[in-house]
Amino acid sequence: MSEEILINVTPQETRVALVENGVLQEVYIERSQKRGLVGNIYKGRVSRILPGMQAAFIDIGLERTGFLHTSDIVEMADDTIPDNQENLRESTIDRVLNEGQEILVQVIKDPLGTKGARLTTRLSLPSRYLVFIPDYPNIGISQRIEDEAERERLRNCILQYRSGIARLAVGNEDNVVLHSAMQESEILNKGGFIVRTAAESVSDEEIYRDIEFLHKLWDSTLDKGDKLAAPSIVYEDLPLTLRTMRDLIKTDIERVRMDSKETYQRVMEFARQFVPEFLGRIEYYTGEYPILDLYSVEDEIQRALDKKVQLKSGGYLIIDQTEAMTTIDINTGAFVGHRNLEETIYKTNLEAAQTIARQLRLRNLGGIIIIDFIDMQNPEHRRQVLRALEKHLDRDHSKIIISELTSLGLVQLTRKRTRESLEHILCETCPTCNGRGSLKSRETVCFEIFREVLREVRQFDAKKLLVVASQSIVDMLLDDESASVAELEAFIDKAITFQVEPLYTQEQYDIVLM
Numbered sequence: 001m002s003e004e005i006l007i008n009v010t011p012q013e014t015r016v017a018l019v020e021n022g023v024l025q026e027v028y029i030e031r032s033q034k035r036g037l038v039g040n041i042y043k044g045r046v047s048r049i050l051p052g053m054q055a056a057f058i059d060i061g062l063e064r065t066g067f068l069h070t071s072d073i074v075e076m077a078d079d080t081i082p083d084n085q086e087n088l089r090e091s092t093i094d095r096v097l098n099e100g101q102e103i104l105v106q107v108i109k110d111p112l113g114t115k116g117a118r119l120t121t122r123l124s125l126p127s128r129y130l131v132f133i134p135d136y137p138n139i140g141i142s143q144r145i146e147d148e149a150e151r152e153r154l155r156n157c158i159l160q161y162r163s164g165i166a167r168l169a170v171g172n173e174d175n176v177v178l179h180s181a182m183q184e185s186e187i188l189n190k191g192g193f194i195v196r197t198a199a200e201s202v203s204d205e206e207i208y209r210d211i212e213f214l215h216k217l218w219d220s221t222l223d224k225g226d227k228l229a230a231p232s233i234v235y236e237d238l239p240l241t242l243r244t245m246r247d248l249i250k251t252d253i254e255r256v257r258m259d260s261k262e263t264y265q266r267v268m269e270f271a272r273q274f275v276p277e278f279l280g281r282i283e284y285y286t287g288e289y290p291i292l293d294l295y296s297v298e299d300e301i302q303r304a305l306d307k308k309v310q311l312k313s314g315g316y317l318i319i320d321q322t323e324a325m326t327t328i329d330i331n332t333g334a335f336v337g338h339r340n341l342e343e344t345i346y347k348t349n350l351e352a353a354q355t356i357a358r359q360l361r362l363r364n365l366g367g368i369i370i371i372d373f374i375d376m377q378n379p380e381h382r383r384q385v386l387r388a389l390e391k392h393l394d395r396d397h398s399k400i401i402i403s404e405l406t407s408l409g410l411v412q413l414t415r416k417r418t419r420e421s422l423e424h425i426l427c428e429t430c431p432t433c434n435g436r437g438s439l440k441s442r443e444t445v446c447f448e449i450f451r452e453v454l455r456e457v458r459q460f461d462a463k464k465l466l467v468v469a470s471q472s473i474v475d476m477l478l479d480d481e482s483a484s485v486a487e488l489e490a491f492i493d494k495a496i497t498f499q500v501e502p503l504y505t506q507e508q509y510d511i512v513l514m
């Protein structure tokens, strides 16, 4: 399997495409204005202590100073200060911080309006599967990983890595026994970890890579903290391009190409530090065509927003995303003779299984997904289709649980994901139909108008009526429905006139009494 990553960078957004054997499989999009400061670590300077509020203002180089409350200071939070001993508390903030003091702080809430950023000294660094917390002495496992054996495996995985490091540090393989007997607290004296939900079913090696990454990242953060003058930023949550290098880069990635020189330099610098073995595969793209025209990525992204997906065999899929679930319906194309029917259905379902696996990744669909394969008589065919689906889903980075194929041909699966779907990132609800996907027909709207006219005339007195509606509705009232309008006018004994309001949608209208 040959894999390639293409990165398109503009001042407004970054788009990353993962291409396998020339076919787009995944798209990641990050829009610059949506990135906040949460997670950033600054070397700040205490600009003012507010004993009354048990807090301090910290200059972190932004327009407004950040706000640090005692409950967000590590040493103090660990002290047990009874709430009623107010004077003790007051002396405490002074004891821990001095004006002018330099301090490492992390943003936990973005600045809003006139309020500065909310800060903490409890620093943490996230990776794909873990969160590293230097001041935390334990291993925590996400509550969303429910399987007890899996929780234990992940826990042991980190402990084992740590004891391995300890062993290497001693430089003697004979010390294995000695170190396996080390206390957990000793192993963790370099900081603790929270294992994120995404780590479920991930191999030990991948967890190790994350631990190594976080250690290097922490070292470089501390290093910057030492060297830079306050106020300055020492760690920034990685932008999409660098997260890509961290999360997607694996041995089967043959090339990473990007169309921005500046990004290229940043990626190279990052790779030198964290994944030096990939340096030779990173390229600055200067081709004649836009980078996402390669492998028709741009077209594929457009197509990934359509409900209908054409299959080569002539059939097609209909993918429907609702709030509760996604349903995928498989249809055969043109009519096929009776003799070949079962075979055609089988082939269509097989092709659908492969296409669906790709579409789930490409559209980044999550939650419950119901697939309605075309009914198959042959039980062996049913088994084969389910097996094909499982096989193709195997390449997905997100965790997927498949239930069995029911006799009705329905397959239910759940796909865990952390990002929003492509549609949610790129689209907003259609204001004309409010997301229904269809509009009331012109006929329906005209009949609604007739009923509304009758209701109004019964309630209020008027000499004549004016109907304000969209062009298409007024056209219909004056043409196809003109006889009905004449009847209505005779019935209410009042004249009805029409006016086009270009801004109205087909469903919008007003009835004005004159």
Ligand SMILES: [Zn+2]
Pocket (backbone or CB within 6 Å): 430, 431, 432, 433, 434, 435, 436, 437, 438
């Ligand atoms: Zn619409």
